Amino acid sequence: MPNVGKPSKGCKNCRDRKVKCDQKRPSCTQCVRISKECFGYRDPLSMMFKNESEVVARRAKIRYAELTKKSNQATTAAAAAAAVESSPKPYHLDPNSPSSGSDSESSAEQLALKTWLASQTRFVKKGIAPSLEDQAIGFFFSNYVQKPTFVPRGEFDFLSEMLDHPETKKIVHSSVAAAGLASLATSTKSPAVMKRAQEEYVKALSMTNKALQSTETALKDGTLVSVIMLGLYENFAFQSKGSLASWAKHVRGACTLLSMRGVDQLKHSLGRRIFQQFYGTVLLVALETRTPIPQDLCDIWETTTDMRDYSSFGKLWTTEMVRLIRRAIDLSQDNKSSPLTILAAASQLDTELQSLMAWIPNIWRYETKALRWPVDYVYGETYHIYTDPWILQMWNNLRACRLVLHGIILSSITKDANTNTTLDAEPVPVLSESQAHTQSSISKHIITTTVAEVCASAPQILGQIPFPDMESLSSQSDADLPTFNFHPYPPGTFSNSSKTTYPHHLIWPLYAIGDSPLCPPDLREWCIRVLYYIALKIGTRQAVVLADDLKSSGLRGKTTEVGDGELHPVRTLRDMHGMEE
DSSP, X not given: OOOOXXXXXXXXXXXXXXXXXXXXXXXXXXXXXXXXXXXXXOOTTGGGOOOOHHHHHHHHHHHHHHHHHHHHHHHHHHHHHHHHHHSOOOSOOOXXXXXXXXXXXXXXXXXXXXXXXXXXXXXXXXXOOOOHHHHHHHHHHHHHOBOOOSSSOOBSTHHHHHHHSTTOOHHHHHHHHHHHHHHHHHHHTOHHHHHHHHHHHHHHHHHHHHHHTSHHHHTSHHHHHHHHHHHHHHHHTOOSXXXXXXXXXXXXXXXXXXXXXXXXXGGSHHHHHHHHHHHHHHHHHHHHHTOOOOHHHHHHHHHHTTOOOSOHHHHHHHHHHHHHHHHHHHHHTOOSSOHHHHHHHHHHHHHHHHHHHHTSOGGGOOEEEEOSSOOTTSOSSEEEEOSOHHHHHHHHHHHHHHHHHHHHHHHHHBOOHHHHSOTTSOOOBSSOHHHHHHHHHHHHHHHHHHHHHHHHHHHHHTTSSOOOOHHHHHTOOTTSOOOOOOOOOOTTOTTOOOOOOSGGXXXXXXXXXXXXXXXXXXXXXXXXXXXXXXXXXXXXHHXXXXXHHHHHHHHTTOOOOEETTEEOOSSTTTTSSOTTO
């Protein structure tokens, strides 16, 4: 293959004009200057490979036809030569006679035939196959890396840029390979691949510990990404709930590195994207486990509010959402205020959360569709269609926050007997009986509705329903709600070619819903099935362990209370990550 040079990563307009593209988001400076629409940038990883199957097949057919033609000619010549040999021959031949030339031609054709037949008896060479590590990295990219689409925010999209960079250290390749091998081993149920993953993990961990011994190398992007990837490895190789301690250690280590890197990491795009993604992860972990967020990270995040690369409205909305979630986390850790004070604060935050939901632009809203008929692989009678994977995740973040808030409200209605009264005394009510009953009914109804919304978002996360293409979105105005017509297929079937998006974000919410003692048996069974599917689809042992735990708790006869046809979970999202266990 001829060397045609390194392909340009610039946008189409800059490539056509043969000018340098600065690749800024959402539009490059050149396109803005000439008032042209910037169509985005090419993925360097996708340009590394080209489908040449049709070209190779066409060449093979032509070559086969040529060989067949030569074979037929040689066979005819051989038969003629055999006939000549069987006939009487004169004792002397004139070299200049025509018959002499014919015999020479036949001999040449016979030699060509023998050479071709000999070549066909040689062994068939194997095609070039990617290494196990390359297959594992590809598996990880296909299931965990999400490129920005409608909203310029992806997940692990910086990995392709880092791995493609010639100066990327071996530590990044090794840590990504370890995580990829672990997920591939779980998906294929291969002990041999898992053994290889453990070997790569030990190698990556050794290089990471060595890098952490020096402040200069500890603050590099590669070291931080390696720590994050090793934390993912712990999730993929999850053996029991005790594995949470190893995972939590990597999370705390990454938080420490982010704090040490300070605001300087925000000066370049790569460092800023790594920080934004991991800060979101830390935020959700803190919300679900009710653990504090390092104040240094909060201060650094506030600095990023002036550096966002999407529309002003979306920036303001996302900023307010993160601040509201952070206030909910602080409230969940309040052990000094009175229950009545905490209840009032939680109610106020819930009111603000509802206002924030109403403030979402129409194009970011989802559409609710009714099922044509009941199906086992979709829980309930409706499902949601969202315009973008990131927007879907933002909605579920708000739902997780609301579940926590109403869990706080329910627990604040009555004081804890162990801390406010003696062991034999009754809990001290903070509201009148009628007020407590009314507020309890409201909170339980909201929890029930929110749980149903989380379940309705699952089909699109699992790839049963595709996300709309960019053309259909561009035709939608912000004043109109999006309208799409899809029907969910069974997950993992050939009828559906959609890619799963963020399925790992469903693991802990589904476990928390199914682990509630008030969860209906059919919902718990659905959560177990979905967890098993996610485990095999994206290769994470964490989902297997949690599904097994739900199954064993169901076999032990966990009681379920359902009143008025509603689900009443009391400890919704309690200890969803269990980092401090």
